């Protein structure tokens with residue numbers, strides 16, 4: 001079960017965006033990376049097209065290694081370790097190890 005999932009709020013632990021938080025837009029499990037809203041922005045050059053004369057440079061999120069991310073607990077207001085639990089009906093849940101709040 002993934003430690004970090006889509007729509008989680010995560011904090012960046014390393015790199016140029018260290019200390020920032022953002023929402024996970026997508027997870028790339030095979031590459032152990034994730035795309036996080038507003039994090040690891042890179043400038044991408046867009047090809048000019050006849051329809052869109054502007055072209056030029058747009059900023060876009062680049063993927064970031066999962067090991068550089070931690071789930072951010074709103075209850076604790078800090079990044080936290082995630083616990084896992086399996087309910088009697090087989091449902092898997094994740095929770096904050098500190099305040100026990102479920103994610």
Ligand SMILES: [Zn+2]
Pocket residue numbers: 073074075076077080096097098099100101
């Ligand atoms: Zn917590």
